[in-house]
Amino acid sequence: MSQERVRPPKARPGDHIAVISPSFAAPGLFPELHEQAMRRLADLTGLVPVEYPTTRQVGAAPAARAADINAAFADPRIRGILAVVGGEDQITVIPHLDADLARADPKPFLGTSDNTNLHHWLWGLGIASFYGGSSQVHLGPGPTVDDVHARSLRAALLTGERLExxxxxxxxxxxxxxxxxxxxxxxxxxxxxxxxxxxxxxxxxxxxxxxxxxxxxxxxxxxxxxxxxxxxxxxxxxxxxxxxxxxxxxxxxxxxxxxxxxxxxxxxxxxxxxxxxxxxxxxxxxxxxxxxxxxxxxxxxxxxxxxxxxxxxxxxxxxxxxxxxxxxxxxxxxxxxxxxxxxxxxxxx
Known part of the structure; x- marks a missing residue:
């Protein structure tokens, strides 16, 4: 197997981005922080955040969380996927994922921590992704979004540039x-x-x-x-x-x-x-x-x-x-x- 991964096409302002909770559904416990993150995501990228049934559902079953990931890959309107945060049980979600959907329409996936599971699943399918970008950690809190995070977020989702x-x-x-x-x-x-x-x-x-x-x-x-x-x-x-x-x-x-x-x-x-x-x-x-x-x-x-x-x-x-x-x-x-x-x-x- 070659190191070369498929690099999913970039989104354009006005496109939809899936916002999912493959691990811990932090938005269900901290909605104000999540909603501030979604406003900032839209302002920074011009993308339209789309939530799924388990995005705010704390304790959702692994199969239900996987169904949201599968739905995001299956929906042609979705041009990027962002995990809200990590957790500790995403390993139980991976067996429920549909590889054919991801291969049929690869999309930029962003997440950190427990989302290492999803990154390695995509890597095994020959699809590149981006390590980082938890909205609950880097977009919602604080007076503003850090510059280095904003720049790499836009590069990963929209511009595809080379950054130092x-x-x-x-x-x-x-x-x-x-x-x-x-x-x-x-x-x-x-x-x-x-x-x-x-x-x-x-x-x-x-x-x-x-x-x-x-x-x-x-x-x-x-x-x-x-x-x-x-x-x-x-x-x-x-x-x-x-x-x-x-x-x-x-x-x-x-x-x-x-x-x-x-x-x-x-x-x-x-x-x-x-x-x-x-x-x-x-x-x-x-x-x-x-x-x-x-x-x-x-x-x-x-x-x-x-x-x-x-x-x-x-x-x-x-x-x-x-x-x-x-x-x-x-x-x-x-x-x-x-x-x-x-x-x-x-x-x-």
Whole structure:
């Protein structure tokens, strides 16, 4: 199987975009935040959000959530699909999906975290997607939408341009609790970022991206839903990030080690590691401890990747995944990692 994925055609202003809850139906519990997200989505893209029966249905059965995904692919008016947020049980939705519908009319799919399941399902069908873009996290909260998120959202859905992935200069691990009215107008606690860390040879790699949330990748592999030889990822760019579960660095290292044993680390030419969250609503270490936890995860991941692939270009600290502001990145599309100039570019075609 080639790395090349079908790149779904872009939407145009006025087209419809499906807004679905394949995992946790957060809009059912936090409707005001969701509705603000939908207004901002329409303003930023010119697209018309379309909700489905389970978009706001908390606790909907996996088959019902899958029916919404199938309906979105089946409807020719829908020209993009956006997951509202992640969760922890999307793995049970995947068996109910209709592959023929997705193949017949591929559409840009955007989602993060638990949506790694859907990204890998689409990848296995030969369809590219975009990792990131949870409306409940990146569009609804705060006084505005972060610039890097807005730019990559439009590129993924509408323009298909090539963008340089840059550091926005600030980051937050967790926003304000969605049940708090202040979440509609305030960001969470943001702190200045530090420069990204680069390792490996000073060469330039351009390859198809594959990866997502490490915890979910582990589930996908355990369920046997990546039944391909590792050489299908030859020359690719591995993108990995960790969730708000705040895994200890050693546990992160164990998952990455399994990717090495699976042959995945040896196949790719570059690895992008996201800036990890190290605090949540109940745990907020001081600044020095937060820096130590990030450094511990960085050093663990770099050591494991280098052990399996000393020629890989590695960059740690890239803003995607579970911190904010966040870039949406191609999944199956091309990313260029320039180890000499220490720059990253993403192709949103």
């Amino acid at each position: 992935i840059t550091d926005p200069g600030e980051s937050e691990d967790i926003g304000i609790d969605w049940a708090d009215p202040r979440a509609l107008e305030s960001f969470g606690d943001r702190e200045p970022t530090t420069p990204w860390d680069w390792y490996g040879p000073g060469r330039t790699v351009t390859g198809a991206a594959w990866g997502g949330c490490l915890e979910v990748i582990e589930w996908v592999l355990t369920a046997g839903r990546f039944p391909f030889p590792p050489d299908v990822l030859d020359g690719g760019v591995l993108i990995i990030e960790t969730s708000e579960e705040l895994l200890p660095a050693r546990n992160v290292g164990w998952i990455v080690r399994s990717l090495g044993e699976r042959g995945i680390l040896g196949a790719v030419d570059a690895v992008l590691v996201a800036r990890p969250p190290v605090s949540d609503f109940t745990r907020r270490p001081d600044a020095a401890e937060r820096a130590r936890l990030r450094a511990e995860q960085r050093d663990t991941v770099v050591e494991v990747v280098t052990r399996y692939n000393p020629d890989a270009v590695i960059c740690v600290g890239v803003p995607f995944g579970h911190t904010r502001p966040q870039w949406i990145l191609p999944h199956g599309g091309a990313i260029t990692v320039d180890g000499a100039e220490r720059r990253i570019f993403a192709d949103y075609r």
